[in-house]
Amino acid sequence: MVLEAISKNFFLFLSNNRLLDRLAKKWGPKFGADKIVGGVTFEEAVPLIQQLNHQGLQVTVDHLGEFVNSAKEARNRSQECMNTIRTISENGLNSEVSLKLTSLGLDINEDVVMENMEQILETAEKHDVIVTIDMEDSSRCERTLEIYKRLKTKYYNLGTVIQSYLYRSDSDLDELNECNPYLRLVKGAYKESGKVAFPDKSMVDDNLKHLIKKNLLNGHYTAIASHDDKIIDFTKKLAEEENISKDRFEFQMLYGMRNQTQLELAKEGYTVRVYLPYGDDWYGYFMRRMAERPANIAFAIKGVFSK
Template identity: 40%
Template sequence: MAFSALLRPALLAAARSPRMERTVTRIPVTRSLVDRFVAGETEDQAIAATTSILDSGRYISIDHLGEDTTDSAQADATVSHYLALLSDLAALSQKTASTSPASVRNVEVSLKLSALGQFLPRDGHKVALENAHKICTAAEEAGAWVTVDAEDHTTTDSTLSIVRELRKDFPSLGTVLQAYLKRTEADCRDLSGPGSRIRLCKGAYKEPASVAFQGKEAVDEAYLRCLRILMNGQGYPMVASHDPAMIEAALQQAKAKGRTADEFEIQMLYGIRDAEQLRLIGEDKHLRVYLPYGEQWYGYFMRRLAERPANLTFFLRSLMSHN
């Protein structure tokens, strides 16, 4: 078994370990590495990075980092961050709207429902729904899209239920499906109707074999099956991958189904494969950058290390060079 395959489960477990968080965040070199994947801790820093990305012809999806909130005040603070962000994004959205087709919004925010109170001991589902509704309302006023992120499999039923409720008032609302979950093919069929926006990713959490495919080959095959369902559907597929094979498959499937460049998009993470992002833009493909910011960067950072051996190697080399 490859070294990276052995480390990935450990890194994903560490992503939710308070003890490991204290250790990693105290290492001086960590901050400089985090800057590669996270666009700062404040709205101003996020807006500055967003402006640069939009100027390059790419679209943006901004995530205020945070998850697993069990405190209502923290959930309220997350809502406030999004409302402030969307107030700033309104001007950017209007300024750059003419560069994107009428059917596509070049500015989007991504939400984790667990950061909005989904796990609160009483009425968590209701609180998260209400908080998400506030953000969606502000996004509509700002001319921005909203996509609800996926988290670990224990949240999927609640998350999709909230998504269905929100779509009654906000039909353009998108959501994320994770191809490694065995249920996802059925969810793709259920959610690929007219007007839907589905971001398909492979999955970034440590999941048991009872609910998720294990191993790269099995996950890749699941991704391709789910991608085919979405491309055959009536919605707007959002292909979230850095894997050249998956991107090429998406482009080929879109061509075979007669989809124009305005009827799907590729999505990549901030700080990863910038040259490839710009190459796709140069070929008139729609590409959206997922840009995270905020103080609660630890879990996100650890999952990025676990996803790609190159990220982990870069981190370890940097640690060694600073010892």
């Protein structure tokens, strides 16, 4: 348990190293990035999405990048997202889009991020594509949820994320209840203070189970984003006991991880969505995946030395 905590803190520390980030953009494929990232451009990711769809898997794509500091770059990110939505539609892909508000101007001002989000959601509704706002660290949680609630009054095709390691998540679920939310429930992957987050993994797991049950029994579509067999089995058992049909929830997993489990769940009739990031700004994402699960470290090492 101690070693796991040290490992997590180490990789979260690395995730914020700017020098390593710059080196990673240059040498990414040699460190296994090509095994968890769909490509540098969305066009490179399209064949992968088609392959995943052919296997019975659905997808959500994310253009990697966060913490944008200029309105111009935020607009460029917004344009990239809209182009991705159009490409999804043109190619008949079974894919949604995920995005981070910091990539669209959250840290600049609210007008910038709202303008970009409204343009994206107008495009998404035109092409019948669902957009999910990813959750970031706790300092941005309140603003993210407030923006989500404002946009949800106007746009139906919008989801967001709740992280079970935060104390506030149960009350957040209550506040979102009236929005008829489409929620992705996750454990969480940022380094947080014990003042805002559960310090113990078992508490995080228990809270995730609580949130899954609560949101499903509230009647809202729920995406369970976890590679944890115990969480998956809990959800399946809950659905059976409460007579919750399989079209009311889905399992989500990362591209390149637990591939066989993804296929097995799909064959059992469950909706399985693969989170497929693309872009060259992959480093922070990769390090947070290492922090989440010790098993991911072995996966990455294997990627370095495999052909």
